[in-house]
Amino acid sequence: MNNLQKVGGTAVPQINPANQKNNLKKGWLAPALLLALGSLNVLSGAMQLNNIQQGPPPVPDEFTAMQYFLMPIPIVLHIVGGILFNLLGPLQFAPAIWQRWPQWHRWSGRLLIVAGFMVAFSGLWMNHFYPAYGGVLKYSGIMVNSLGLAVSLLIAVRAILVRDIPHHRVWMMRAIAFGLGPATQRLFVLPIFFITGSISNLMIGFVIWLGFSLNLLVVEWILWRERTGKSNGEVQHDGRILGQKSVRI
Template identity: 40%
Template sequence: MNNPAPAARRPAGVPSRATGRGSGWPVPATLIALSAIPLIAGAFRLVQLAGGPATIPADDRFTFPAPLVVHIAGAALYALVGAFQFVPRIRRNHPNWHRRAGRVVAVAGLLVAGSALWMTLLYSQKPGTGDLLYVLRLVFAAAMAGSLVLGFAAVRRRDIARHRAWMIRAYAIGLAAGTQAFTEGIAVAAFGDGELVGDLAKGAGWVINLAVAECLIRRRPSRRAGPAPAA
C-alpha cells in the first residue's frame, strides 16, 4: 500500500492564512483614542452636573440638563461599542454579538443625533460661536440620524455593502468631536482665535472624517494570498 503523501510545507517567509489576515485590533484602539478627549470632557461635565467639583468651566445654558446627559452618555456608548463593530474577526466569528451590538450602537447614535438637534434648536448659542456652526450642527446631526436609518434599512434588505457604507458615514460624523479637538488647535495656532475661525475649524472636523470614511468605503479589499503551493 502506498504511503500517504507528506504534508506540504510552507516556504520560509510566507505567512499562514491565519496570521496573514491580521487581527484588526489597531482600528478600535485608534478610534477609541480619537474619541478620548471629548469623552473625558463629557465625563467631567456629568460630574459637574451631579454636584461634583467644577473641573471645567461651567455652562449656564444647560438649565435643563437632560438632553446634555443623554448626549454624553449616548456618545460614550456609541464611540466605545461602535469601535468594535469594525473588527473583522468579531464580525466573522461572533455574528450574533455583532448584530446585537449593532442595534445598541444604532439606538445610541440616534440619541446622540437627536439630543444634538434638541440642544442646537432650543438652547442659546455658545458664546464665541456663530451662525455658521449653528447651521453645520443641524446639517450633520440630521445627516448622522439619516445615515443610521439608511444603514438599518439596508441590512434589513440584506444589502451588506450599503449597510456598511452608511454605518461608516454615521460613525465618522459621530466621532468628529475628537477630530475637532485637533482642527481647532491647529486653526487657533495658525489664524488666531475668532468666531469664524472656530466655526470653520469645527466644520473641518466633520469634513475630514467624512472624507476618510468615503476613502474607506470605496477602497477595494486587498486580495488575500491563497494557500502556499506544495513543496
Template identity: 35%
Template sequence: MTLHASRPATGARPPRRRRPGWLLPAGLITLGLLPIVANALRRIALAVGAPEAASAGAGAMSLPVVLHVLGATVFVTLGALQFSAGFRRRRPTWHRIAGRVAILGALLAAFSGLWLAFATLPDSSVLLFAFRLLAATGMAVSIVRGFLAIRHRKLPQHRAWMIRAFALGLGAATQVFTLGFGELLFGKGELSVALLNGAGWAINLAVAEWAIRRRAARVPSRRGGAGAEAGR
C-alpha cells in the same frame, strides 16, 4: 540524480503581515472617548475648584447634554467593535445585537445633538448652528440608510453608510485637535470657531469616503484575481 533546492517563484510577493484585529477598534474607542473624558474632567475641575460656580450649576449637565454623552459613548464603543472583522466572524450573534444597540445609541446622540444645536443657538453663530444641524441630521440619515441597507442584505451599502455615521459621530474627537491647534493660529473669533468645528466633521468625512472607496476598489480586484486563478 541531482537534487535542486526549491526556489520561490519569480515575482512571488512575500506574505503581508496582518495587523492585530483589536488595533483599529481600540484606536477608534480611545479617540471617540477623548472629548467625553475631557469634558467630564473639565466639569469636575469646575465643581471642585470653584464652589461658587458649582452652586450656580456650572458643573452640572443639562438633560440634552446627558443624553448626548450617553448616546455617543454607546455608539463609539459598540460601533468601533463592529470594525473588527475577526470579531464579527467569531461572534455573529453578538455582532447583530451590539449593532442594534449601537444604532439606538447613534440615534440618541443625533437627536440630542439637534436638541443641543437649537438650545445653544442664542450663544453660537448662525454658521456653527448650521454645521451642527447638518452633522446631526447627516448622522441620523446615515444610520437609517445603513439599517435599511442591511435589512435588504445590501452589505456594501450598509457598511458605507455606517462608516459615514461613525465619522460624523467622531466629529467631536477631531474637533479637540482642530480647535486646540486652530485657535492658537487663528484666535477664538466667531467665524474661526465655526470653521474649525466644521473642519472636524469635514476631515472625518473625507477619511471615511477614502476608506469606502479604497475597500470598494480592492473587492473587485480580489474577485478578478480569484477568477484568474480558477481559469488556469
C-alpha cells in the same frame, strides 16, 4: 500557485488559515485608531457629566454653560449616547469580533444605533433651544453633522433589514465619520485654546465643519480605494468576498 475555490460561480483563491489569523490581527488597527480618536469624546463627556453632577460653580465664569445645569436632560442624553457610540462604533469594524461573536456584534450594533440617534436628536434640540453661540457657521455645522449622522444610521438600518451587507457597511462608516466629528474637532480646538487662551465664534464654526468633513473625506477615500483597487470577487484582508451579500458582518 494558489488553490482556487468556487464562490458564487467565481473562482477565488482559498484563504490560508495562518494568513487569515494574521490578517485578523491586522484588522484591529483601524478599530484601535478609531477608539483612540473617540477617547477624546469619551473623556470630555465623562468630565462634563462630573461637572453637571457637582452643580454650578458659586461664581460662574465665561466658560460655564449654565444651560447644562438649568436643563440637564438633553446634554446628559447627548453625552451618554456619545460615550456608547464612541466605544461601540469602532468595535463593529473589528473582524475578530464579528466573525467569532456574531451575536455580540448584532446586539451591540443595535445599541450603537440607539446611541447614535440619541446623539443626533439631542444635538439638534440643544443646537436650536439652548442659548446661541458660535454664530451661523456653528449652528449650520451642528445641523449638518447631526442630520448626517441620523440619515446615515437610517440608511444603514434599512440596508441591514434587507440583508444588503455592503451598503450597510458603507453607511455605517459614514455614520462613524459624523459621530467622531467632535473628536476630530478637539484635535484642532485644544491646541488653539491652549496657545491663545480663547477661541472665536468664527473659529468654533469653522472647526465644527472641519471635524466631520475631514472624517468623511477619509471614509470616501477608503471607499474609493476599495472600488478602484480591487477586482470583483477579490478576497479582502479580513477574508470577506467583495460583492457577496450573503456574508454576515
